[in-house]
Structures are given as structure tokens and as C-alpha cells.
Amino acid sequence: MAQDIGQKLRVTMAFLGAVTRKDLAAAFRRVNPATSFDVERAHKWMQGRAHPRELRLYEDWAKVVDVGRPGAWIADCELDEFIQAICTRHNCERDTLERISEPSRRSLAGQRQDASRSLAGTYACYSHAWSPYFRAQFIRAELSIQSNGPQGVLAQYSERLPTSRFQLEGPLVMAGRAMHLDLVEPSGDGRMFFCLSLPTPPASVLAGLMCGATIIGPDAQPSVTRIVMIRLPAPSMRLRSAVAYLPSQTSIAGDLASLGLRIPDPAAVDDGVGAFLTGGHEAGLDQVQSPCHRALVDLFDPIWLAGAMAQQRFGEA
Template sequence: MRTQKSHRLFSDKLLMATEALGCRTLAELVGRVRTMDASTPITLDRAYKWAQGRATPRDGKAYHDLAQLLDLGEDGAFVRSCSLEHFKERLSRRYPRWRADDGAGRLSSVARPDPAVAAWPTLTTERYATYSLSWAAGRGGQVVRGSSRIATAPGFTRPRIDYVEDTAEGRLTFAGDLRISRNLLMVNFDAAEADVLLSMVLLVSSTPSPAFGGLVIGQSIQPGEARPVCGRLLMVAMDDTVTDPERRNGYHEVGSGSLADDLAGIGYGEADCDAVARSIVGYLKSPSRSDGHLSIAPQAIDEIALPLALSVARPTTRIF
């Protein structure tokens, strides 16, 4: 009970701080902290968990960084341990235009999800541009862009995912049921082509995010042989107004600008698309860990998701 109370206390403080600073979204708050200190432990995914009252920061630097951003003349220990009333009073004094009586009101209904669906990773849209490195012979190093569509059934029971990829050998189409394991989504696709197998394991934030990623496992057909292959995958939510989500499917030369153009075309024109495209390529090409395992840390995706989230920031009725 005490733990739940402390989680809710920090949640209220975080939401009040977000509003007092004039941030329309939690993404904007995280962006401001990271501009101040790129090494901050405050990430997009963690901020949503804290705002939802599901956890509190484990690293004391998070409190310190928030205190510095707020410029209240107090240290991180104050942010961590003061009462909500004292915190509200100090915010009202420092930011007189902020209406303290409204604190944690406008954001809280969005940041704290319905418990009935909170167990499911959050999918912000139905359609996603899907990026991975090409497995085709002679296409090494190129980014292959496919399209995914996720349809959620009533009650979030067993969503369905369709994936389309245009390769050197022609179009490949896949479909399968998504299964959840904690914050991982897994799918073993049924392919239209009988001899092509594909699976995905996706690390999806439990809070709204414009991007998520994971691993794609399948087979690479080389001249005279088939090889098992595992690589990184990134899925980026498309704007609802994109008329043809498959138009840019195919191969993208790294450094040509076509990947940046694709990001702008699916709804992120206000972001630094060249920088985000470089981040995507760096993420896809990241090597395995020293122990030989190929894995993905949430922070690696957060570095891509944050600038995209900031570029499509809406009023607080819809937080990315």
C-alpha cells in the first residue's frame, strides 16, 4: 500500500511539473530534460510508467534532473520526499501563470490508462512503416521498407498483423496472430508463399509511442543455399492520412535521403528526418553484445521515438 501511495505521489508531481512548464505532452518534458542533460535516466517509456503510477525512479539522478529543469531552488531530495501540497505551492510560486487547482488534471486521464487494457502494449495506429536490413544477395547494407497493419479485435484479444515486403524476388505477404509475453509481442507468420517462413519478436512500450522495434527471424536465400538469419526491425506509426502505405515499400540506399523522405511522407515532416534516418540505420546495424546475444534495449528505440513524438505533439488529449 505504501509503495502504491508513493507511486501515485510522484505521478502527480510529474504531471504537475509537465503542465507548469507548459509542456503539452510528456514527450516534450522528456525532450527538455534530455536537451539539458543527454545522460539523464528520464526516458520516454519510463516517464509514462511513472505518470501512470506504475513505478518511481530508481536512479536518484532522475529527481535531480527534474529539480534542475523546474528551477525551484531545491534539490532532487525535495522533489522526491516533499508533500504534494508543498510541491504544488512551490510550483505556483515559480510559475504563477500555472493554475495550481488544475494541476495533474488535464494530463492524468490520458497518462493513466484503463486498467482493463493496461496489460497490453500500446499500439498507436493500425498502419506502420517497417524497416529492416535487406537479406537479399547483392543488397547487403540496404534498408528494406515494408508495411504492416495491425487489427485489434474487441477486448484486445489476439490482434492480427499483416506484413507486406517487396523484395528482389517479388512481393511477399505474411499474416499471423500476435501473442503477448509481458511487454513482448510475438508472431509466427503464415506466408502466402509455402516455402518462406518468418517470425517477429517485438519490444513494445506499454505507453503510446510512434515507434517500436524488435527482432525478425527467417531465412535468406543465397545462391545454392538457405541460411537462418536474425536481424533488427523497427516499426514507425503512419499518419492516418497516408493514402498508400505501401507506395515506398522496397529498398532504400543508406545515405541517399530516401529514408528521410519516407519519414516525412508518413507524417513526421516537422522532425529532423535526416537525423532520425541516421539513427534508424545505426539501430538496424548495431552489432550483437559481447556475449554473442542479439538483443535490444528499450533505450535504443527511445532515442528514435522521442524526436518523432515531439514532431507530432498534439494537445494533451493525445499523448505520444
Template sequence: MRGEPGQADPAGAGCRADREELSRKLRLTALALGCATNKELCARFATVNPNTAFTAQNAYKWVGGKATPRLSSVYEDWARVLGEDLTASFVAAASFKEFAAAVQERHPLPEAALARLERDRVEGRAVPLDPATPAPEPRTQPLWQSNHLLCGGYLAMSYAWSRAETGNLILGRMEVEARPDGGLDASYTEKLFGRLVPMMGQVSGDGRAAQAVLRCSFSGRLYFLALQVPSPPANLVGGILVGSALHDPNARALAGRMLLVRDRSVGQLSGGLGYLPPDPARLDGEIARLGYADTPERQAASQALIDFLDRAPEVPMHQDVPQEAVLELAIAFDRLEVAAAPPVRIVTSR
């Protein structure tokens, strides 16, 4: 991770209509490719990208209409599975009718299959590819854990590991979401080499600390993230990231502090990605995009973030995250006001 310099995901969590549209597209793709189960469809995605995010767990959610992908790489893999002349943006943004027409041009697809998908849509059904795999039974009492305070979107910041970017911050995007079984999934994305580099894994914890092992789809390397579970409202999370630099002739083993600032903006995560000089004014601009109101306290908090990341550990042989320092920063962000959402503009055409 953390390489040399250099598109936001085409879909976020998605509304119900978006989830249903995605489900129909995936089931149509499975029919066109002759895949009878989610496992077979995952295998087709893996043939074009061994590190694809289209895993069995995600396939269950996406094909079942329960969620939409958060990573643009999913649509890139999808386009390659269907045909090299298709683009990720088309797969993500096309209507079902447009998508079906494009698939029919490239793969044999019986009209009866399209009719069945249309009938399912009218009747409001999302039929799983593999009916032999039962969905998790609904809980009478939803499982909640203190670790669920971590759920949400964050702007992640740390000092870059690349020798070419020494002294600069690197800003990434962290998403944490709960699974149906109560566990947590994490996805962390940086912009390196002119492209988005995602890392994904599961989060485990004991209520006070949380850990995740993230696998980088770009390199296949593993990165360990140790976090301190915050108290409500959990606007700031502190931790340590351990791994190795991507752009380094010796693949140095490194560890560094990381801070996560919760996104309070309306809509998809709006924080920037890439390298940034440790300039409080520049960083304050990124914090503003997260939905925090413009106040002197916010500007002071931005300076405190840089000071914390740059602070040398008390014991030189250990890179630690003092709980008191994280708490002090968290309180500073909890005191910040959230900016009012801009008025919704309704545009009509005639």
C-alpha cells in the same frame, strides 16, 4: 522473405458503405458458387491459392460487413475464383450492380437471389452465410490490453537479406489490428520479385514484449518477430525478425533488427515499399510521407534510425535490441510534430 527487387492494396479498412458493399459482393459470390457457409467459400478461394488470406476468421469479418481486406492478393484470388477473365481491380472497384452483371454472365444466378440481396440492403441487414455459427457476444466492458498500443499502421525498415541488395534497407508495411476477442492480428508486406509479398499471423504478448509468427503466402515459410511493447504514444517499435532469405541458394537462417515507425498521415498508409540505400535524406523523405513535420529533429531521427539498424550487437553471437537504445529512439519520434493535414478539396462537376 527478403528477396530480389520489385501496388497498393485496392482497399483499406473501409468506411461503412464500403464494408456493406463488399459484404454484398461476397454473398453474391457465395450464391453464384453454391457455397452455403463461410467454410465452403474459403475452400473455393483455397483451390486457387493455398495460402490465400481469405481464411475463416477473415471471412467472418468481411462477409459480415465488419471490415474490408487490406491485401490486394485477396482480390486477385477472388477474381480467379469467379473467372480468369476478371481482374482484381474490377472486383475491388466495381459497383455492386456492375459486379452482379459480370457474375451473372459467368455463373447461373436466380433473379430471386439478387432480389433478396437488394432487400437486405434496403433493410440494412448483413446476413451471415452460416447462421449456425454465432457471432461473438458483445462485451459490456471492451477488452483492452497494453499490447493494443501496437494497433495501427507502420513503415517497417530493416537491412535486406538478399545478397544482391547487401547494404541496402528494405522498407515494408506492417498493420496490427485487434480482433473481437481482444487478440491481435498482424500483416507484414514487402515488395519482392516485382510483386507484393504478404505475411500474416497472430500477435501474443505479456504487456512488455510481443511476439508474432508470420506465414509468408509467397513461400509458405514462417518468420518470427519479437517486439518490445512501447509506451504511449508508441510512435516507434523495435524488434528482431528471424527467418530465412527467399532469394538465396542455401536458404540461410538469418536474424536482423527491425524498426516500425507509426504512420501519422491522413488516410491509408503512405510509406513506400522496396529497397532503399541507407541515405538519411532518402529515408527522411519516407518519414515525411508518414505525416511527421519537416524539422531538424525529424532529419536527425532519420539518421538515428540508420545508425541503430547498422549498429553491431554488443555480444557478437547474439543479435539483441537494447531497451535503452529503443527508448532513446522512441523519445526522438515522440517529440516530432505531426504535419498539418492538407485542406480538403471539393471538386464539383457540371
């Protein structure tokens, strides 16, 4: 199974003295003019958002580094093994090779951190209620994302349940091709895991899957639901204080409007959010497809940008 592909490519660039991905592509073409190595795809590979799937490309890579190992080994080996093989074969100093490749790693980490911090704000969250006492209802929650200094980005998720306020917190992590939240209850044993599609600017909406166990009910049932998190222009006291459970016929657009988000086409918002939340393939399995997530982005990006521009014009007035 391919692992550490982005880091291995950066080490390869350092070994070759390549400055850009184009230089790296040229090295692949020298060993195979018909190589499938592509500069644009290499950008995703080096970000960890994807990895090459063609064995032939790994065979080309094996020729580029010339460590006497097959392409499959390049894909599957540990990063330390890869570095050591290059150093042993070509009499390179490991410290020098790692130092040369390190700035690119720091740059990538910095890009991810900047992207995470750009998400700072308050989000209204809508998902299916898990409790058997509120079956077929939606549940509204609040997600707050804020910078936590050197510790990275902190997320807080809370629901105003009839019994008490349920709150979880933990780090936000962008890893591979998704964004993850592994949140725990500071003063209890509650825990939920969120796997969300990677957001793109202006991050008007986050969407994906939430997994955990029922909180209100006779049994703690493992559960998973689709969830939509819509960015608000400002924190809302109503979002923090109103009871989380919503009647099944609640208009999400109307609820968002009551939380301070201007909605020019309520029907489109209700249809778009409803389609996402009720999507899926079969009972017990729900996987979010990219077009489904993109439809939400296309719906809310114009709303968010229009509001931001209006606020900017108001500030200039």
C-alpha cells in the same frame, strides 16, 4: 526457474484475503520485517514483466503461505501444484480459491488486450536486407495492426519485392517483458518471428529483432536483423506499392516524409534510426538494450504527439 510468479502472487492474495498489493506487502513484513518485498516491484511481478531474483524473498513467501515447502519450491513449482499445496495444508476449497483470484487474472488480460489494441495503425518498417543480391541496403516494409474482434489483435507484414509481394500475418501477443509477432504466409511457407520491446503510449515506434530466412537468393539462409517500425499518421499507398529495397545512402527521414510523416529534424531521425539499425555487440549476435530503444521513443514520441495535436486543432477549426 521461476514460473507463473504473477498468478501465484494473486493466488496468495486470495488465500490471505488481501485486497491490494500493500496488504500483501504487510503479510511479508509480518514474517520478516526486513523483507525485500516491494509494492512497486510487485506490480511488475504480477504483470509478468519481471520476477523476484532473491532466494530470501521466496523464503519469506514460503513462510507467508506456510505449506511446508522451501522458497525454491515456491519459485519452481507448477501453478496447479502451488494451489493444491495451499488447499491441502489449510483445508481450503480449491474452487473458491481459484474463483477469488480469477477476477485479477481477467483484469490483467484485459489490460494487455487494451494495450495491444491501442497499437492499431500503419507502420513503416526499416531493417537490413538479407538477400545477397542487395547486400548493405535497407529494406522498407509495411506493418498493419488491427483489432480482430474476439480473436485479439492481428498483424500483417508485407514487402514489395522485385519478384512479388511478400505478405505474412498472424496474432500480436504481449507476453512477459516483450511483444511477439509470429507471422506466416497465408498461401505459402514463408514465416518470420519478431521480438519487440514493449511499447509505451503513444506507441510512435516499435523496435526489436526480426528473425527468418532469406527470400531472394540461391540459399535460404537463417537471418536476424534489427528492425524499426515507425507509426504513420495514415495508411500510405506509396508504402504499399513502392519497391522495398532502398539504396544504402537513402535518408530514412526523407522516406518517412514521402509517406506522410512530418519530420521537423531530418538529421536527428537519420542519426537515431541509423544508430539503432547498425547497433549490436558482435557478429552473429544482436541484443537490443533498453537505452537504445528508449532513444528512439524519445525521438519519435514528440513527433507523433505534435502531429496528433495539430490534427486535433485542425478538426476543431
